[in-house]
Amino acid sequence: MRTRVLCGLALAGALLGPLHAEAHLVTTGLGPVYDGIGHFFLTPEDLVPAVALALYAGLRGARPGRFALFILPAAWLLGGLASVAAGAEPRFPLAPVSFLALGVLVAANLKLPDAAVAALAAALGLAHGFWNGAALAAGPGGLGLVGIAFALFAVVALASALVVSLRKPWTHVAVRVTGSWIAAVGLLLLGWTLRTAH
Amino acid sequence: MRRAKPEAVLALLVLALAMSPAHAHVERGDAAGFLAGLAHPISGWDHVLAMVSVGLWGAQLGAPAVWLLPVTFPMVMAFGGFLGLVGVPLPGVETAIALSAVLLGLVVAREARPPVWIAAALVGFFAIFHGHAHGTELPAGQSGLLYSLGFVAATGCLHLCGIAIGLVHRWRWGRITLRVAGILVTIAGFGFLWKAIR
Numbered sequence: 001m002r003t004r005v006l007c008g009l010a011l012a013g014a015l016l017g018p019l020h021a022e023a024h025l026v027t028t029g030l031g032p033v034y035d036g037i038g039h040f041f042l043t044p045e046d047l048v049p050a051v052a053l054a055l056y057a058g059l060r061g062a063r064p065g066r067f068a069l070f071i072l073p074a075a076w077l078l079g080g081l082a083s084v085a086a087g088a089e090p091r092f093p094l095a096p097v098s099f100l101a102l103g104v105l106v107a108a109n110l111k112l113p114d115a116a117v118a119a120l121a122a123a124l125g126l127a128h129g130f131w132n133g134a135a136l137a138a139g140p141g142g143l144g145l146v147g148i149a150f151a152l153f154a155v156v157a158l159a160s161a162l163v164v165s166l167r168k169p170w171t172h173v174a175v176r177v178t179g180s181w182i183a184a185v186g187l188l189l190l191g192w193t194l195r196t197a198h
Numbered sequence: 199m200r201r202a203k204p205e206a207v208l209a210l211l212v213l214a215l216a217m218s219p220a221h222a223h224v225e226r227g228d229a230a231g232f233l234a235g236l237a238h239p240i241s242g243w244d245h246v247l248a249m250v251s252v253g254l255w256g257a258q259l260g261a262p263a264v265w266l267l268p269v270t271f272p273m274v275m276a277f278g279g280f281l282g283l284v285g286v287p288l289p290g291v292e293t294a295i296a297l298s299a300v301l302l303g304l305v306v307a308r309e310a311r312p313p314v315w316i317a318a319a320l321v322g323f324f325a326i327f328h329g330h331a332h333g334t335e336l337p338a339g340q341s342g343l344l345y346s347l348g349f350v351a352a353t354g355c356l357h358l359c360g361i362a363i364g365l366v367h368r369w370r371w372g373r374i375t376l377r378v379a380g381i382l383v384t385i386a387g388f389g390f391l392w393k394a395i396r
Contacts, residue, residue, distance in 0.1 A: 180272055
């Protein structure tokens with residue numbers, strides 16, 4: 001129980017801690033790997049979808065959790081490196097779509113097969129990695145992406161393990177309520193994006 | 199998957215909370231961040247009373263309504279917010295918000311027990327108007343995402359407050375107190391209604 005409370009507090013801290021989203025890259029002074037880790041934890045556009053995927057994988061069980069644990073960081077790194085190499089500048093508003101889709105999945109606790117969870121992790125990793133790579137190309141570059149992959153591994157491991165370990169029904173409800181909040185943020189963010197575009 | 203170690207969780211928490219970005223620019227606009235979004239839903243008593251009432255009613259109804267209503271409200275409210283943000287007009291918003299306080303207070307006062315889908319539909323219907331009002335009121339700013347995160351978190355916490363207060367429903371004095379609270383919300387709702395149609 002103590003571990004679960006600590007895990008919950010850590011997740012809340014990770015989500016609520018970064019109070020300022022930065023268009024600029026984070027410079028920790030500790031090198032590009034730590035800059036990448038800092039960038040990930042201070043960018044809710046990336047952090048929240050990763051946590052949402054981990055929550056969903058955890059709700060589906062230990063096996064999908066393991067898939068997400070390894071596939072998401074690898075795909076993120078791959079997408080990022082492809083973006084750095086291509087010098088891409090993607091414009092599509094990825095964050096609202098990720099928030100909405102993953103939030104709905106968590107809230108509804110849709111019973112997707114394990115392979116679909118793995119495919120979802122790959123798609124999320126590739127897409128966000130591609131967007132990240134474009135942002136990091138001017139700063140920490142490839143090593144920053146390695147830092148992000150490490151951070152992702154830690155976050156997904158903690159969040160999915162926490163959900164897998166939950167036994168009481170109300171704790172699953174709490175996870176699904178969190179999903180509904182994430183979906184709600186995605187919907188509002190989509191509105192913001194459309195309003196700003198006009 | 200094994201349980202996460204508390205030490206690892208604490209390390210993540212410290213990492214997440216210790217980072218604070220340096221700002222090269224001064225933030226301007228009310229929608230600059232998480233705290234502004236957090237403050238918005240609690241800035242009007244009509245919204246506060248309606249959202250707390252949703253939690254109270256959920257606690258009175260018990261499972262599954264106790265979690266279905268707080269899941270429904272933020273998602274449908276975000277849809278209303280989306281409509282407001284993209285400029286889709288909705289007639290009689292202020293009147294509907296006042297009516298929501300009247301009716302939600304009334305169902306709490308009467309301890310009404312309709313089928314869950316009717317309760318969810320009622321809550322969802324009024325959530326659209328609350329969301330639309332917030333969506334049209336949201337000021338231009340720098341970070342729609344952090345603002346939305348704060349906004350949804352505050353809304354959800356208001357429901358949780360209602361549910362927490364509603365836990366007194368297990369005692370006889372608690373049931374009476376909740377019904378009296380419902381009457382007070384209804385009276386306040388009539389006050390908002392008078393103000394809206396005057």
